[in-house]
Amino acid sequence: MSKLLKDIVIVGGGAAGWLCAARLAANVDLQASGMTVTLVEAPDIKNIGVGEGTWPSMRQTLQRIGISEDEFLTCCEASFKQGSKFVNWQRDEDEYYYHPFTEPHAYQQINIANFWQPSQGRFDDVVSPQSAMCDRHLAPKQLSTPEYAGVLSYGYHLNAGKFIELLKRYAVDKYGVKYISAEVYEVAANGGDIEYLRTEGVGNIHGDLFIDCSGLHGLLIEQHFQVPWISAKRYLFNDSALAMQVPYVDDKAPIQSATVATARPAGWVWDIGLTTRRGVGHVYSSDFADESDIERSLREYLVQYAGFQPNEAEQLEYRKIRFDPGYRQQFWCGNCVAIGMSAGFIEPLEATALVLVEMAADMLCRELPRDRSTMDLVAERYNRAFRQHWLQIIDFLKLHYVLSQRTDSYWFAHRQQGSIPSSLQELMQRWQGRAPWHEDATAALEMFPSASYQYVLYGMGFAPPESHFVTRQTLALREQASTLITNNINTIKQLSEHLPTNRFLLEQVVSRVSQAKP
Numbered sequence: 001m002s003k004l005l006k007d008i009v010i011v012g013g014g015a016a017g018w019l020c021a022a023r024l025a026a027n028v029d030l031q032a033s034g035m036t037v038t039l040v041e042a043p044d045i046k047n048i049g050v051g052e053g054t055w056p057s058m059r060q061t062l063q064r065i066g067i068s069e070d071e072f073l074t075c076c077e078a079s080f081k082q083g084s085k086f087v088n089w090q091r092d093e094d095e096y097y098y099h100p101f102t103e104p105h106a107y108q109q110i111n112i113a114n115f116w117q118p119s120q121g122r123f124d125d126v127v128s129p130q131s132a133m134c135d136r137h138l139a140p141k142q143l144s145t146p147e148y149a150g151v152l153s154y155g156y157h158l159n160a161g162k163f164i165e166l167l168k169r170y171a172v173d174k175y176g177v178k179y180i181s182a183e184v185y186e187v188a189a190n191g192g193d194i195e196y197l198r199t200e201g202v203g204n205i206h207g208d209l210f211i212d213c214s215g216l217h218g219l220l221i222e223q224h225f226q227v228p229w230i231s232a233k234r235y236l237f238n239d240s241a242l243a244m245q246v247p248y249v250d251d252k253a254p255i256q257s258a259t260v261a262t263a264r265p266a267g268w269v270w271d272i273g274l275t276t277r278r279g280v281g282h283v284y285s286s287d288f289a290d291e292s293d294i295e296r297s298l299r300e301y302l303v304q305y306a307g308f309q310p311n312e313a314e315q316l317e318y319r320k321i322r323f324d325p326g327y328r329q330q331f332w333c334g335n336c337v338a339i340g341m342s343a344g345f346i347e348p349l350e351a352t353a354l355v356l357v358e359m360a361a362d363m364l365c366r367e368l369p370r371d372r373s374t375m376d377l378v379a380e381r382y383n384r385a386f387r388q389h390w391l392q393i394i395d396f397l398k399l400h401y402v403l404s405q406r407t408d409s410y411w412f413a414h415r416q417q418g419s420i421p422s423s424l425q426e427l428m429q430r431w432q433g434r435a436p437w438h439e440d441a442t443a444a445l446e447m448f449p450s451a452s453y454q455y456v457l458y459g460m461g462f463a464p465p466e467s468h469f470v471t472r473q474t475l476a477l478r479e480q481a482s483t484l485i486t487n488n489i490n491t492i493k494q495l496s497e498h499l500p501t502n503r504f505l506l507e508q509v510v511s512r513v514s515q516a517k518p
Contacts, residue, residue: 002373009197009207010186010281011220013041014161015335016340016357017051017062017213018514023361025175026065026117028368031168039171040180040197040205052279053081053259053351054155055270056101059148061358065170069147074513075166078158078276079255079502080139082130082337084350087262087312090460091405097459098258100130101153103451105484108242113454115437115481116464123458126485134277134491137254139505143497145167147383149497155351157272157279178441180205187224193372194220208372211364216345221328221338230423231326235398236461237288237413238347239269241321243281245348249307259351262301265408266293271300275506280306281318283347291320310350327390332379335372337364344390349397352447356389395424399453403460408461418456 006105008024010017021039027492028035043066059197063231066345072078083100090097104112104127112127124131140150171177186198196206212220221227233239267284268323282298289297295318302313327344330341331337339360346352361381369375403412427440436457458464500508 002371003208004370004371005208005375007207008035008037008209009039009460010037010039010211010213011197012215013039013045013164013343013393014167014213014215014340015164015167015354016215016342017211018164018171018355019040019357020339020361020364021177022065022167022171022175022470023358023365024368025171025177027365030176037171037176038177038178038205038207039385040182040184040199040256041378042183043181045084048239048285048388052158052160052354053084053353054158055358056353057355057358058155059232061361063148063165067166067170069510070513071156072156072166074511075507077151077276078154078156078159078163079273079275080141080257080507081155081157081259082134082140082152082257083259083412084462085134085256085258086400086459087260089261089268089400089404091408092263095228097461098124098131099452099455100124100128100134100258101155102128102130103129103449104454106480107451108438110307110477110480110484112481113458113464114483115243115478116458116485118464120485120495121336124455126488129488129492129495130506133495133499134257136496136498137257137503139257140499141504141505143309143505143508145323151262151499152351159276160272161228164501182210182385183260184219189218189224191509194224206336209369210336212336212342213340215341216323218328218338218342220336221331221333221342225336227327227333227338227457229324230329231324232346232394233325236325236346237285237410237419237420238283239323239325239346240286240291240294241281241283241323242291242294242318243279243321244298244316244318246278246280246302246316248277252503253307255506257502260305261349262305263404263406263411264301265289266297266410267396267476268349269298271305273501276508278306281321281348283349288413289492296480327387331360331386335375337379337382342387346393346397349400350393350448352393359389360386385441389447391421391423395427396426396448396452396456397423399428399456400460403462405456405461427453431462432443432465446475 001007010021025037085098087096101337103273120126133517140152172179180202182199182202184197184199188196194210196204211226260271266289269282282292282294298311302308303310320463323345325346331343367378369378404411436453440450
């Protein structure tokens, strides 16, 4: 009989490692099951600490771990994220649009995009109230709203370093995860599988399943199993970023309700608002600009959009990050599964990094193999699912570039046919005749639903479809769409009158937590 899976070893901390550890240990009663979860990481590992964005799924993840929302918001200097705002991506003419987290009104019943025209206003602003709330820096809820609930869907912006500390505390103190601070210097195998890890100072660490969260080093998946890296640079050119921690110019300055992505001549700038500071960074391709060009562009952004004087912007320090955009040929090999940056990494557009970790941890919790004999079947399903996730991420991110009309050489190159995946080309041909909707889904758990494609397509100026025939339902659906658009105007007015600003609500939460302490 195959040996039961008893000992899980996670290599590497960071958000990926500690999120997996906390989710697994919160899901499985380790003591009652006779199992162990051990996390080993090298000492003195530093987090980049530039601010991180999440999807709404993080609310459910935190609930499953048992973390209260008030505690999370306070400990992680977190704020509410209601989507992404794209500035100057279309023509570099001070235009913008949102990809909000809330679907268009009545999306399950009617494809409102079939009845929208640009003359009615910006698509995201016409079909959902969330963009207007973001423009006003409003929160998605009130102080009296229950934890993890909201009037509108939302995720978070968070301090990744503080988030790691919170996850570590819950994993170790509440759920019994064993933590080892040590350098792994050798991997010992038995018949292809990893048997144990040799470490400096604490001896050998044995396990039945190993989770590689060692980042771009790929200590297990690459250095031991030699699983190849599939580069996506032919589609998505960015391979570098300059990142900064930026103070607010005023301690009462509004906190953005969305991640702001501002297009620049050779890349784009992210701007994430936490409660105490902002995380700002410039993503770019080293094939189109050098570091000095991007540094200048980043400092110009701070003057133009963040309220800094030129001399103040010059004083801020940055960190350079290099990466090869892509993903593993296999994510689960033998008795090792790679999660986080060891599995893949592509530019932070649309904040896919943490949600992929969440999805990986969820699948592990659902399908954790009973023993070695069932592991390969689980690995096959896992690899198939996550390969599809990565392919869809590439298509969706590339869509943002393909539709741009900017004339810079960087943006022009993104529109060349050879740099566009054939799968995306096929979708864009289909969307010329009809708007994306539910029937475009190819899997039960897709990374990006059809509503997300709508927000980007029509935000970037893609022409809405014009049907050449009229069905018997067309008139009734058109009237319904008109009513929904009118109702949206009323909803915006009502929410604007009742929702607090982000900063006001977050200050109230901090005060509530402080008063509750003994």
